[in-house]
Amino acid sequence: QVDADRLWQTIQGMGEIGKTPGGGSSRLALSDEDIEGRKEFLRWVSHEGCHYRTDVYGNIFVQRTGNDNSLKPVVLGSHLDTQPRGGKFDGVLGVLSGLEVIRVLNEHRVVTKRPIEIAVWTNEEGSRFSPAMSGSAAFAGLLSETDYRSSQDAEGNTLGECLDISGFKGDLLPNDIPIGCYLELHIEQGPILEERNIPVAVVNGVQGVLWLDIHFYGESAHAGPTPMANRKDALFAASDFINKFREETLKDKKDDARFTVGNLSVGHPSRNVVPSLTIVNVDIRHVNDIELERLEEKVHCLLKEMKEEHGVEVAVEIKWKMPVLKFNDNLLNVLSKAVSKCDVAPFMMMSGAGHDAANISRISPTAMLFVPSVNGISHNEREFTNKEHCALGAQALLNAVLDLANN
Amino acid sequence: QVDADRLWQTIQGMGEIGKTPGGGSSRLALSDEDIEGRKEFLRWVSHEGCHYRTDVYGNIFVQRTGNDNSLKPVVLGSHLDTQPRGGKFDGVLGVLSGLEVIRVLNEHRVVTKRPIEIAVWTNEEGSRFSPAMSGSAAFAGLLSETDYRSSQDAEGNTLGECLDISGFKGDLLPNDIPIGCYLELHIEQGPILEERNIPVAVVNGVQGVLWLDIHFYGESAHAGPTPMANRKDALFAASDFINKFREETLKDKKDDARFTVGNLSVGHPSRNVVPSLTIVNVDIRHVNDIELERLEEKVHCLLKEMKEEHGVEVAVEIKWKMPVLKFNDNLLNVLSKAVSKCDVAPFMMMSGAGHDAANISRISPTAMLFVPSVNGISHNEREFTNKEHCALGAQALLNAVLDLANN
Numbered sequence: 138q139v140d141a142d143r144l145w146q147t148i149q150g151m152g153e154i155g156k157t158p159g160g161g162s163s164r165l166a167l168s169d170e171d172i173e174g175r176k177e178f179l180r181w182v183s184h185e186g187c188h189y190r191t192d193v194y195g196n197i198f199v200q201r202t203g204n205d206n207s208l209k210p211v212v213l214g215s216h217l218d219t220q221p222r223g224g225k226f227d228g229v230l231g232v233l234s235g236l237e238v239i240r241v242l243n244e245h246r247v248v249t250k251r252p253i254e255i256a257v258w259t260n261e262e263g264s265r266f267s268p269a270m271s272g273s274a275a276f277a278g279l280l281s282e283t284d285y286r287s288s289q290d291a292e293g294n295t296l297g298e299c300l301d302i303s304g305f306k307g308d309l310l311p312n313d314i315p316i317g318c319y320l321e322l323h324i325e326q327g328p329i330l331e332e333r334n335i336p337v338a339v340v341n342g343v344q345g346v347l348w349l350d351i352h353f354y355g356e357s358a359h360a361g362p363t364p365m366a367n368r369k370d371a372l373f374a375a376s377d378f379i380n381k382f383r384e385e386t387l388k389d390k391k392d393d394a395r396f397t398v399g400n401l402s403v404g405h406p407s408r409n410v411v412p413s414l415t416i417v418n419v420d421i422r423h424v425n426d427i428e429l430e431r432l433e434e435k436v437h438c439l440l441k442e443m444k445e446e447h448g449v450e451v452a453v454e455i456k457w458k459m460p461v462l463k464f465n466d467n468l469l470n471v472l473s474k475a476v477s478k479c480d481v482a483p484f485m486m487m488s489g490a491g492h493d494a495a496n497i498s499r500i501s502p503t504a505m506l507f508v509p510s511v512n513g514i515s516h517n518e519r520e521f522t523n524k525e526h527c528a529l530g531a532q533a534l535l536n537a538v539l540d541l542a543n544n
Numbered sequence: 545q546v547d548a549d550r551l552w553q554t555i556q557g558m559g560e561i562g563k564t565p566g567g568g569s570s571r572l573a574l575s576d577e578d579i580e581g582r583k584e585f586l587r588w589v590s591h592e593g594c595h596y597r598t599d600v601y602g603n604i605f606v607q608r609t610g611n612d613n614s615l616k617p618v619v620l621g622s623h624l625d626t627q628p629r630g631g632k633f634d635g636v637l638g639v640l641s642g643l644e645v646i647r648v649l650n651e652h653r654v655v656t657k658r659p660i661e662i663a664v665w666t667n668e669e670g671s672r673f674s675p676a677m678s679g680s681a682a683f684a685g686l687l688s689e690t691d692y693r694s695s696q697d698a699e700g701n702t703l704g705e706c707l708d709i710s711g712f713k714g715d716l717l718p719n720d721i722p723i724g725c726y727l728e729l730h731i732e733q734g735p736i737l738e739e740r741n742i743p744v745a746v747v748n749g750v751q752g753v754l755w756l757d758i759h760f761y762g763e764s765a766h767a768g769p770t771p772m773a774n775r776k777d778a779l780f781a782a783s784d785f786i787n788k789f790r791e792e793t794l795k796d797k798k799d800d801a802r803f804t805v806g807n808l809s810v811g812h813p814s815r816n817v818v819p820s821l822t823i824v825n826v827d828i829r830h831v832n833d834i835e836l837e838r839l840e841e842k843v844h845c846l847l848k849e850m851k852e853e854h855g856v857e858v859a860v861e862i863k864w865k866m867p868v869l870k871f872n873d874n875l876l877n878v879l880s881k882a883v884s885k886c887d888v889a890p891f892m893m894m895s896g897a898g899h900d901a902a903n904i905s906r907i908s909p910t911a912m913l914f915v916p917s918v919n920g921i922s923h924n925e926r927e928f929t930n931k932e933h934c935a936l937g938a939q940a941l942l943n944a945v946l947d948l949a950n951n
């Protein structure tokens with residue numbers, strides 16, 4: 138049995154690193170705080186007698202040996218980086234429930250047939266470096282090392298530079314790290330489980346994502362003497378686009394279309410100057426690939442309208458595109474059984490958020506577990522999951538590991 | 545007669561300081577470039593045998609003595625600071641045409657009855673420090689020294705700190721610097737003169753301005769799993785407001801209502817996070833005070849709608865409010881005569897932009913001259929005014945000075 142208090146205290150301990158005024162965490166990928174969080178985690182695993190390895194992408198792998206270490210390990214994982222003002226559970230729960238599994242096995246001196254491994258993936262959140270989940274994407278061969286390393290943060294630092302000085306760049310390549318199967322426990326980050334009073338769920342897939350950077354180019358002009366009719370206002374064009382596309386997503390009858398503009402910035406801003414450049418960072422999602430394609434087309438349609446209506450030029454860059462992904466049926470069965478063993482009726486759902494599991498599912502059997510987020514809140518300092526739910530998720534994970542690592 | 549080439553070369557010389565890639569100038573108020581521009585100007589005036597004084601606000605005053613220095617001087621002025629990506633003429637023409645007037649008088653050894661003075665006002669543009677025209681506002685007693693000094697730039701530096709290290713903070717108070725009357729030559733920064741083929745105009749007033757900072761407060765949430773209906777998106781609220789208020793200004797039949805959002809910023813931005821804070825910097829203008837009041841009320845009306853529609857909170861801060869101002873009738877006559885002497889039929893117009901003259905008009909007889917802006921473009925690196933028009937403006941100014949300084 139997992140130790141609910143121990144797991145909870147470990148989560149709170151990680152939350153102390155990069156703690157924010159509002160009670161959340163700020164450990165942007167490869168920032169000092171992220172590096173400190175990784176080091177703290179490695180101190181904890183070294184107490185469990187495990188050593189770690191890192192690959193060329195800065196992903197960390199912590200192994201607990203099994204009886205037959207020539208067998209591919211059961212890998213549990215998630216991430217320790219956070220949003221600029223993130224919560225204490227997103228990613229952290231997946232990594233630290235892996236640690237809790239190892240602690241329980243050590244306590245009871247259980248040796249499994251296969252080795253068990255915890256993976257900590259680099260740059261999952263995607264706030265500092267685009268795309269999100271790039272450490273696992275590079276590992277899965279979905280992103281070249283060059284593209285991975287060249288991604289820049291807002292200050293122009295590349296991920297590669299930050300990785301090189303982090304102390305976490307290793308020599309290993311994905312081929313050096315076999316994966317038998319991959320499991321990830323995560324908080325839901327949405328309202329469904331709480332609404333239905335379900336304490337733990339099996340996740341059968343991840344909705345599709347499209348990330349676009351849209352540049353609107355207008356013409357700067359003086360705010361006072363320039364008649365409205367003479368303007369080419371890059372911000373008016375951007376605002377108009379945001380409104381119209383929002384209306385489009387609100388038409389989705391099941392409320393399945395998702396549209397977010399997480400950032401908008403004006404080039405050389407000055408209050409009394411009509412903006413000549415506005416950049417918007419767009420996030421669009423849908424559980425249905427066909428609908429996601431339709432939304433992408435709609436973006437281009439609307440941008441054409443904006444060009445005509447506002448006299449601006451427009452450039453669109455795709456920063457990330459991930460189709461809807463389905464997890465492994467066999468593992469979904471294993472997880473359903475593991476949940477049943479906790480006396481919970483298995484419930485299956487799609488994930489609204491992207492997860493490293495989505496990338497790893499392309500190279501290995503993969504599935505996930507979710508526990509509820511209070512009020513569905515995440516990417517927010519007030520993100521919260523109850524201690525009991527954290528423990529229940531970890532227990533289901535342990536049940537699944539005992540099943541998979543002994544077969 | 546003014547020397548068109550000399551004036552032109554002097555303007556180009558100032559344009560070398562803080563030169564931008566697109567052929568404009570970047571000398572933000574009290575930046576290194578602004579300070580360098582002021583020093584260059586003072587080197588030029590010292591060649592003309594003039595010395596300078598500075599007041600506690602960092603405004604510069606350069607005097608050419610007259611026959612009776614107990615008489616109040618004729619003051620000519622404008623500013624040398626620019627927008628982040630500004631033009632070479634905005635402000636510069638007014639200051640350097642003052643220098644050209646002194647050069648012509650020196651060349652011809654003309655001594656006027658009254659002294660002549662050039663004023664260089666601090667922080668006219670208002671892009672680095674709010675409000676605009678704050679050096680002349682403080683001088684005219686419209687802004688307290690505390691408020692003047694405490695204005696912060698985007699990095700949190702105060703104007704006062706920047707002034708103290710600039711070397712341009714003097715001991716003089718406004719009472720130490722009498723003004724007989726004040727004239728300002730400026731580029732129009734709008735399309736009217738060019739459209740009507742008018743080479744120089746007399747400016748009889750300045751339209752009213754309202755600067756607002758609006759904070760929209762939402763709730764951060766994950767871009768993927770959060771249903772659109774559950775969101776409180778601060779950026780959606782801001783975009784919706786911008787669109788609706790823009791539609792409102794477009795209703796103005798004479799196209800006299802002006803609305804600009806020169807900057808919009810998102811707090812702790814991250815693409816996959818619903819924005820919890822969005823700040824917009826608003827500039828609203830009208831030639832009619834009643835209409836300007838109506839627009840201000842409309843802002844509050846719309847913000848109430850936004851609160852209901854988007855579930856956000858809103859806070860509004862007034863950064864600047866200037867009513868419509870009219871210039872001095874007597875000086876308008878003098879300038880009309882001065883323009884007629886250049887064989888141009890006098891044409892009167894209101895200014896669309898704010899100018900230091902608007903503040904000085906509150907404490908002294910004041911009026912302005914405009915010369916055309918090519919394509920009406922200003923606050924833009926491509927801002928341009930023909931050499932002939934610059935010279936014509938300076939000539940009209942000289943004509944007026946000879947009239948006023950000998951009476």
Ligand SMILES: NC(=O)NCCC(=O)O
Nearest residue numbers: 261262269490491768816
């Ligand atoms: N789980 C999570 O917050 N992932 C970040 C990537 C995404 O935006 O879906």
Ligand SMILES: NC(=O)NCCC(=O)O
Nearest residue numbers: 361409668669676897898
């Ligand atoms: N002339 C000029 O550009 N003034 C700046 C202040 C304003 O925004 O009107």
